[in-house]
Amino acid sequence: MIQDQHAAESRFERGKRALAEIDGEAGERVVAALGDIAPDFARYLIEFPFGDIFSRPGLDYRAREIATIAALTALGNAKPQLKVHIEAGLNVGLTREEIVEVIMQMAVYAGFPAALNGLFAAKEVFAARDTAQ
Amino acid sequence: MIQDQHAAESRFERGKRALAEIDGEAGERVVAALGDIAPDFARYLIEFPFGDIFSRPGLDYRAREIATIAALTALGNAKPQLKVHIEAGLNVGLTREEIVEVIMQMAVYAGFPAALNGLFAAKEVFAARDTAQ
Amino acid sequence: MIQDQHAAESRFERGKRALAEIDGEAGERVVAALGDIAPDFARYLIEFPFGDIFSRPGLDYRAREIATIAALTALGNAKPQLKVHIEAGLNVGLTREEIVEVIMQMAVYAGFPAALNGLFAAKEVFAARDTAQ
Amino acid sequence: MIQDQHAAESRFERGKRALAEIDGEAGERVVAALGDIAPDFARYLIEFPFGDIFSRPGLDYRAREIATIAALTALGNAKPQLKVHIEAGLNVGLTREEIVEVIMQMAVYAGFPAALNGLFAAKEVFAARDTAQ
Amino acid sequence: MIQDQHAAESRFERGKRALAEIDGEAGERVVAALGDIAPDFARYLIEFPFGDIFSRPGLDYRAREIATIAALTALGNAKPQLKVHIEAGLNVGLTREEIVEVIMQMAVYAGFPAALNGLFAAKEVFAARDTAQ
Amino acid sequence: MIQDQHAAESRFERGKRALAEIDGEAGERVVAALGDIAPDFARYLIEFPFGDIFSRPGLDYRAREIATIAALTALGNAKPQLKVHIEAGLNVGLTREEIVEVIMQMAVYAGFPAALNGLFAAKEVFAARDTAQ
Numbered sequence: 018m019i020q021d022q023h024a025a026e027s028r029f030e031r032g033k034r035a036l037a038e039i040d041g042e043a044g045e046r047v048v049a050a051l052g053d054i055a056p057d058f059a060r061y062l063i064e065f066p067f068g069d070i071f072s073r074p075g076l077d078y079r080a081r082e083i084a085t086i087a088a089l090t091a092l093g094n095a096k097p098q099l100k101v102h103i104e105a106g107l108n109v110g111l112t113r114e115e116i117v118e119v120i121m122q123m124a125v126y127a128g129f130p131a132a133l134n135g136l137f138a139a140k141e142v143f144a145a146r147d148t149a150q
Numbered sequence: 151m152i153q154d155q156h157a158a159e160s161r162f163e164r165g166k167r168a169l170a171e172i173d174g175e176a177g178e179r180v181v182a183a184l185g186d187i188a189p190d191f192a193r194y195l196i197e198f199p200f201g202d203i204f205s206r207p208g209l210d211y212r213a214r215e216i217a218t219i220a221a222l223t224a225l226g227n228a229k230p231q232l233k234v235h236i237e238a239g240l241n242v243g244l245t246r247e248e249i250v251e252v253i254m255q256m257a258v259y260a261g262f263p264a265a266l267n268g269l270f271a272a273k274e275v276f277a278a279r280d281t282a283q
Numbered sequence: 284m285i286q287d288q289h290a291a292e293s294r295f296e297r298g299k300r301a302l303a304e305i306d307g308e309a310g311e312r313v314v315a316a317l318g319d320i321a322p323d324f325a326r327y328l329i330e331f332p333f334g335d336i337f338s339r340p341g342l343d344y345r346a347r348e349i350a351t352i353a354a355l356t357a358l359g360n361a362k363p364q365l366k367v368h369i370e371a372g373l374n375v376g377l378t379r380e381e382i383v384e385v386i387m388q389m390a391v392y393a394g395f396p397a398a399l400n401g402l403f404a405a406k407e408v409f410a411a412r413d414t415a416q
Numbered sequence: 417m418i419q420d421q422h423a424a425e426s427r428f429e430r431g432k433r434a435l436a437e438i439d440g441e442a443g444e445r446v447v448a449a450l451g452d453i454a455p456d457f458a459r460y461l462i463e464f465p466f467g468d469i470f471s472r473p474g475l476d477y478r479a480r481e482i483a484t485i486a487a488l489t490a491l492g493n494a495k496p497q498l499k500v501h502i503e504a505g506l507n508v509g510l511t512r513e514e515i516v517e518v519i520m521q522m523a524v525y526a527g528f529p530a531a532l533n534g535l536f537a538a539k540e541v542f543a544a545r546d547t548a549q
Numbered sequence: 550m551i552q553d554q555h556a557a558e559s560r561f562e563r564g565k566r567a568l569a570e571i572d573g574e575a576g577e578r579v580v581a582a583l584g585d586i587a588p589d590f591a592r593y594l595i596e597f598p599f600g601d602i603f604s605r606p607g608l609d610y611r612a613r614e615i616a617t618i619a620a621l622t623a624l625g626n627a628k629p630q631l632k633v634h635i636e637a638g639l640n641v642g643l644t645r646e647e648i649v650e651v652i653m654q655m656a657v658y659a660g661f662p663a664a665l666n667g668l669f670a671a672k673e674v675f676a677a678r679d680t681a682q
Numbered sequence: 683m684i685q686d687q688h689a690a691e692s693r694f695e696r697g698k699r700a701l702a703e704i705d706g707e708a709g710e711r712v713v714a715a716l717g718d719i720a721p722d723f724a725r726y727l728i729e730f731p732f733g734d735i736f737s738r739p740g741l742d743y744r745a746r747e748i749a750t751i752a753a754l755t756a757l758g759n760a761k762p763q764l765k766v767h768i769e770a771g772l773n774v775g776l777t778r779e780e781i782v783e784v785i786m787q788m789a790v791y792a793g794f795p796a797a798l799n800g801l802f803a804a805k806e807v808f809a810a811r812d813t814a815q
Contacts (some may be wrong), residue, residue, distance in 0.1 A: 047399065051201045054406045057282035058387050065730050066258040066395055073559050076251040083213055084252050088259045093626040094359040095396035097253035118209040119217050125199040127527045129598060131625035133579065140586045187539045191520050198597050199528060226759040227492040228529035255721050261393045262731060263760035273719045320672045324461050324653050332661060332790040342783040346748055350784050353749035354756035360625040361662035365696045384741040385749050391731040392753045453805045455787050465794060475650040479615055483651050486616035487623035487658045489599045493577040493758040494795035517608040518616050524598040658795045
């Protein structure tokens with residue numbers, strides 16, 4: 018029982034560190050927002066995507082954020098998460114220009130509306146950053 | 151008229167070179183298959199995705215194929231194109247392990263079935279390569 | 284002619300009763316909102332989903348709402364309807380905890396963003412209910 | 417009871433005539449294939465899409481098939497139904513060239529893979545027609 | 550070089566004329582909004598969808614807008630673009646009733662929520678037109 | 683280190699038991715097929731969907747399979763997984779009639795093609811079961 022909890026925490030801790038490095042405050046806000054409706058889901062979110070997947074050694078954070086921004090732009094139905102990951106892309110070293118390139122490329126694979134909505138999401142993130150400074 | 155055609159060809163030629171570098175024979179087969187049903191579409195396919203987008207300087211082919219493999223895995227409804235781009239990823243220098251990482255990551259953004267079907271598509275591409283050698 | 288109308292009404296009446304039991308006021312609001320743009324569509328909405336499908340004996344309303352909440356969470360592109368059916372789930376006897384379980388499970392089949400957006404939709408519905416009391 | 421059945425049949429009969437005019441034998445095969453698993457669904461399929469929607473006066477069959485071919489190409493996950501409606505488009509007077517135009521246009525709204533898979537579905541339908549003659 | 554630019558401009562000019570005829574002010578607003586984040590994408594948007602596809606002779610603007618409204622309603626994840634194309638449909642001669650018919654039909658191919666959200670988008674466009682007069 | 687592995691195994695073991703109860707041999711085949719391409723993903727598949735989600739007490743297996751069959755039918759792009767979960771539904775006590783009801787209902791939320799393809803997937807599963815006996 019104690020062992021189970023200890024090991025779960027170590028996976029959880031690894032995920033928490035990755036989440037902080039990648040998503041920063043935006044990640045914390047999502048976790049906090051889940052607190053009163055699905056606290057276990059906050060834990061899964063930290064453990065599986067961040068503790069398991071993003072912590073794997075085979076691909077760096079930059080490449081992983083390119084993949085995530087591409088997928089969320091193409092799916093086109095998860096704007097809040099796309100914005101979090103555009104932020105995340107900047108946090109892990111992608112330039113604004115690189116992020117814009119990835120989103121534009123999605124016109125080829127998911128159509129112009131998906132790319133347009135992705136670009137406008139990026140515009141909102143970039144503007145909020147400029148205002149915050 | 152001649153000028154129009156000449157310039158279109160130069161954009162076309164840039165796309166053809168990119169298509170050959172990225173998709174190799176698989177790209178040629180797609181273009182050939184369009185010949186009797188929609189030859190203009192074969193031209194658009196060369197001009198816009200390859201002549202315009204993939205030829206842009208802001209992102210290298212490796213990053214672009216990460217984005218494409220991620221998007222096609224997440225969308226989950228274009229297996230032939232996913233297989234072409236898994237090939238393309240290998241052609242431009244991604245390792246099998248990196249491609250598998252990108253596909254596995256899609257379990258987070260598009261669910262386990264999308265990731266599973268992407269992994270099985272990769273398995274088919276890798277096996278065909280091993281047999282061909 | 285009269286017979287046709289009578290029978291159509293009986294199918295319509297069955298649908299109206301089911302709609303009232305399941306969706307309550309939210310269902311009425313949707314029907315009313317269609318009045319000036321597509322009144323026939325309001326009729327189809329009552330007749331096919333509610334008069335035909337939800338009125339079938341093979342599955343109770345609880346099971347049907349589990350299926351609907353799962354599908355709308357997974358599709359991720361119909362938030363207003365998802366909220367109506369989270370309400371509906373509560374109306375037909377699902378607990379908040381059961382609804383949260385169904386939505387969390389969708390992380391497996393449609394990814395974490397779909398599940399997160401479903402949970403936040405549920406949070407809005409639950410909060411509106413708490414305020415209304 | 418008898419009245420109910422009579423009126424249902426008249427809606428059913430209208431749908432059957434529309435289905436025969438639009439989908440021809442392909443429609444009959446779908447209805448037959450449902451016989452042993454979900455006969456009621458065969459009835460719904462005749463009544464709602466064909467008896468209600470396609471029988472409405474506001475839009476002719478040609479326009480309706482343009483809409484359906486566009487949507488099924490864009491969604492990209494229902495190849496059997498796309499092929500049935502490419503057939504249907506030909507049945508109601510669309511030319512092969514017009515159908516190819518609609519499908520190519522979907523590259524703009526749903527990406528090149530969706531359009532490519534739509535074109536290859538059309539190629540299969542056209543080839544089967546040529547062989548049958 | 551000059552030839553290249555000249556021909557590119559002629560393709561660009563053809564697209565600009567088509568965009569103005571079809572999308573009117575709404576198209577200009579999208580192009581303007583891209584100016585500070587992805588000006589090249591504004592150019593691609595004019596060149597490929599409008600300069601290449603919509604300018605093709607095989608299908609008139611009315612038929613093309615039926616296809617686009619159908620696809621965007623069915624995909625259900627691009628409300629801003631759907632609204633632009635409902636406007637566009639009116640601009641090229643579709644009646645409100647015809648647009649409503651196309652959207653209602655999508656209940657068959659993409660479900661009632663997609664059709665409902667399409668109808669409410671149309672309602673917003675029609676109301677804005679009535680107010681503007 | 684040892685503790686970590688021990689606890690991971692206990693989560694893994696819980697998932698393995700759930701997977702065996704729910705998916706039976708079909709689940710084992712998926713895990714085996716991942717062995718040579720992404721063995722870690724086989725572990726994640728056991729740990730998160732089955733060890734974490736399906737093992738939660740708030741919803742029984744019957745309700746969970748209704749949710750999964752609904753979602754996979756609606757998404758329409760994961761036929762192998764839909765078939766595995768139609769099997770799973772039967773394994774955990776759903777009748778064929780109940781599964782058919784869930785799939786038919788998806789015509790309302792994801793369109794008739796999604797429901798038709800779901801029904802034909804069910805038909806294949808039921809036929810294979812009948813042959814195996």
